[in-house]
Amino acid sequence: MIKTITLIGAGNLATQLGLALSKNGIGISQVYSRTEESASNLASKLNCTFTSVPSEINTKSDLLLIAIKDDAIMELLGQINVEQSFIAHTAGSVPMSFLTRYSSNCGVFYPLQTFSKSRELEFDEIPICIEANTLKGLKLLEELGLKVSKNVKEVNSDKRGKLHLSAVFSSNFVNHFYHLGHQVLAKEGLDFDLLKPLIKETAAKVMDLNPAEAQTGPAIRFDETIINKHLKMLERQDELRKIYSFVSESIYKTHKKNQNGIF
Amino acid sequence: MIKTITLIGAGNLATQLGLALSKNGIGISQVYSRTEESASNLASKLNCTFTSVPSEINTKSDLLLIAIKDDAIMELLGQINVEQSFIAHTAGSVPMSFLTRYSSNCGVFYPLQTFSKSRELEFDEIPICIEANTLKGLKLLEELGLKVSKNVKEVNSDKRGKLHLSAVFSSNFVNHFYHLGHQVLAKEGLDFDLLKPLIKETAAKVMDLNPAEAQTGPAIRFDETIINKHLKMLERQDELRKIYSFVSESIYKTHKKNQNGIF
Numbered sequence: 001m002i003k004t005i006t007l008i009g010a011g012n013l014a015t016q017l018g019l020a021l022s023k024n025g026i027g028i029s030q031v032y033s034r035t036e037e038s039a040s041n042l043a044s045k046l047n048c049t050f051t052s053v054p055s056e057i058n059t060k061s062d063l064l065l066i067a068i069k070d071d072a073i074m075e076l077l078g079q080i081n082v083e084q085s086f087i088a089h090t091a092g093s094v095p096m097s098f099l100t101r102y103s104s105n106c107g108v109f110y111p112l113q114t115f116s117k118s119r120e121l122e123f124d125e126i127p128i129c130i131e132a133n134t135l136k137g138l139k140l141l142e143e144l145g146l147k148v149s150k151n152v153k154e155v156n157s158d159k160r161g162k163l164h165l166s167a168v169f170s171s172n173f174v175n176h177f178y179h180l181g182h183q184v185l186a187k188e189g190l191d192f193d194l195l196k197p198l199i200k201e202t203a204a205k206v207m208d209l210n211p212a213e214a215q216t217g218p219a220i221r222f223d224e225t226i227i228n229k230h231l232k233m234l235e236r237q238d239e240l241r242k243i244y245s246f247v248s249e250s251i252y253k254t255h256k257k258n259q260n261g262i263f
Numbered sequence: 264m265i266k267t268i269t270l271i272g273a274g275n276l277a278t279q280l281g282l283a284l285s286k287n288g289i290g291i292s293q294v295y296s297r298t299e300e301s302a303s304n305l306a307s308k309l310n311c312t313f314t315s316v317p318s319e320i321n322t323k324s325d326l327l328l329i330a331i332k333d334d335a336i337m338e339l340l341g342q343i344n345v346e347q348s349f350i351a352h353t354a355g356s357v358p359m360s361f362l363t364r365y366s367s368n369c370g371v372f373y374p375l376q377t378f379s380k381s382r383e384l385e386f387d388e389i390p391i392c393i394e395a396n397t398l399k400g401l402k403l404l405e406e407l408g409l410k411v412s413k414n415v416k417e418v419n420s421d422k423r424g425k426l427h428l429s430a431v432f433s434s435n436f437v438n439h440f441y442h443l444g445h446q447v448l449a450k451e452g453l454d455f456d457l458l459k460p461l462i463k464e465t466a467a468k469v470m471d472l473n474p475a476e477a478q479t480g481p482a483i484r485f486d487e488t489i490i491n492k493h494l495k496m497l498e499r500q501d502e503l504r505k506i507y508s509f510v511s512e513s514i515y516k517t518h519k520k521n522q523n524g525i526f
Contacts, residue, residue: 012479069484069486070486070488070489071486071488093488093489093492093493112457112458112460112461113460113461113464114461114464114465114468114477114479114480115479116468116472116477116479119468119471119472121464125460126460127457127460151460153457159451159453161492161496162447162448162450162451162453162496163448163451163453163457164489164493165447165493165496165497166444166445166447166448166453166458167444167458167461168480168481168482168493168507169440169441169443169444169447169507170440170441170443170444170445170458170461170462170465171458171461171462171464171465171479171480172478172479172480172481172482172483172514173440173443173510173514174437174440174441174462174465175465175468175469175474175477175478175479176474176478176482176510176513176514176517177432177433177436177437177440178432178433178437178469178474178477179474179475179478179517180429180432180433180513181429181430181432181433181474182429182433182473182474182475184425184428184429184432185425185426185429187425188422188425188426190422190425190426190429192469192473192474194375194390194416194426195375195429195430195433195434196388196469196470197375197376197388197389197390197414198375198376198377198430198433198434199433199434199437199466199469199470200466200470201376201377201384201434202377202433202434202437202438202466203437203462203463203465203466205377205379205382205438206438206441206455206459206462207459207462207463208382209379209382210445210455211438211439211441211442211444211445211455212442212445214377214379214438214441215435215438215439215442216275216377216378216379216434216435216438217377217431217434217435218431218435219431219435219439220435221332223332223333223334225333225334225356226333226356226427229356229424230356230427230428230431233424233425233428234428239513239516242509243509243510243513244431244432246505246506246509247436247439247506250439250443250502250506251435251436251439253502254439254442
């Protein structure tokens with residue numbers, strides 16, 4: 001069983017993951033971050049030691065859990081000796097094979113969620129996608145995952161990459177469309193609060209319905225009158241106008257296809 | 264006070280609005296729909312009469328509430344005499360002035376939400392945007408709105424149009440991105456359920472944070488390694504690839520601007 005963890009990273013994911021593990025009885029023994037201030041801040045929340053010096057990283061704990069930017073993972077692993085350590089990264093798009101050159105015991109522990117430093121989250125339902133190059137490692141990561149979530153799933157590197165891609169569409173891009181809606185309102189002096197019940201319900205709908213079934217609005221109806229009004233409103237905002245046309249067209253095409261040319 | 268309503272329409276919005284009003288003690292006296300079956304179905308839920316013949320529409324009730332497609336509003340009003348009636352439509356993008364040629368008592372009653380026939384909603388927090396051409400009419404619509412929601416707001420036609428546009432971005436387009444995420448997963452045999460905690464949290468985040476502050480993901484970090492991996496995954500899916508590039512670029516530009524060229 002994993003009892004002590006060296007946590008590599010002090011960003012959004014490292015913070016929330018560290019807090020969740022610690023709350024569920026898994027000791028974080030040390031936090032490493034490139035910047036001493038971040039390392040120290042998170043360590044004080046987790047009540048553990050910290051360092052910003054790679055050579056001081058404690059490689060003797062039961063797991064080195066790496067939660068830093070994709071490009072920084074290899075840079076760091078090139079500077080420390082983890083041959084005898086169990087190491088796992090937390091990235092959606094980094095294949096496990098990137099770790100095998102550094103240690104013969106490695107794996108992946110990827111929580112599929114959007115994290116902010118300031119928002120503490122219930123991990124309970126967050127899918128934790130695990131992968132390991134030994135059965136023993138897989139079992140250890142599974143046990144660890146089950147400490148924080150009831151939703152632990154073995155997912156290979158290829159599928160995890162696709163999962164990450166789908167998350168970009170359904171979360172990062174979605175949030176950008178909240179932002180674009182916000183922008184339209186702000187220009188009119190209208191409050192973003194007006195959109196909140198709509199945003200909530202749009203998300204709640206797809207908990208029960210397939211998103212294709214849940215689609216509403218002018219594009220799926222091919223309501224040219226409204227679409228043209230909206231394009232006219234965006235006359236002097238080239239980028240928004242382009243995005244509006246492009247996404248409307250994509251909605252229209254999707255549903256035209258699904259509904260056997262009903263449009 | 265409005266005591267009886269003739270409900271024009273039997274689609275998603277008419278159904279949910281009819282149910283909400285009726286549940287809150289406002290009598291729907293008649294439902295009109297172009298198709299008899301829809302009219303009859305909704306009327307049976309609301310326990311009232313129905314018709315599919317324009318000349319049989321009861322124009323004597325306290326309010327004719329028009330919840331049909333934008334283009335159909337004028338077509339219908341051309342066929343009936345509502346000169347003596349109080350009429351209000353429920354559309355985001357139709358100016359109130361479109362009604363003044365048919366009656367001297369008119370207004371707008373626009374609930375800002377996405378409706379499906381099958382999902383009954385709590386109206387409590389839904390913003391109801393009202394407008395009327397007389398003070399008396401405005402007061403009547405306000406009273407009516409307060410029967411179903413605590414969030415009734417006077418909004419003129421111009422601002423309502425912008426509100427509708429922002430709703431297209433933050434709801435219709437958002438739902439399409441859920442669908443695109445769903446598509447990526449379906450191709451891999453992965454379950455859409457995996458994305459649900461992420462979708463919930465992405466929406467929950469902007470209840471507290473400004474969407475620009477809530478943005479995460481490869482595009483805002485300008486993580487070219489991941490972006491290029493994702494574009495490669497979409498190699499044979501031209502449309503998805505184009506959308507991916509386009510939205511990523513828009514995120515990048517937005518935040519580059521906001522952060523004074525930190526990228």
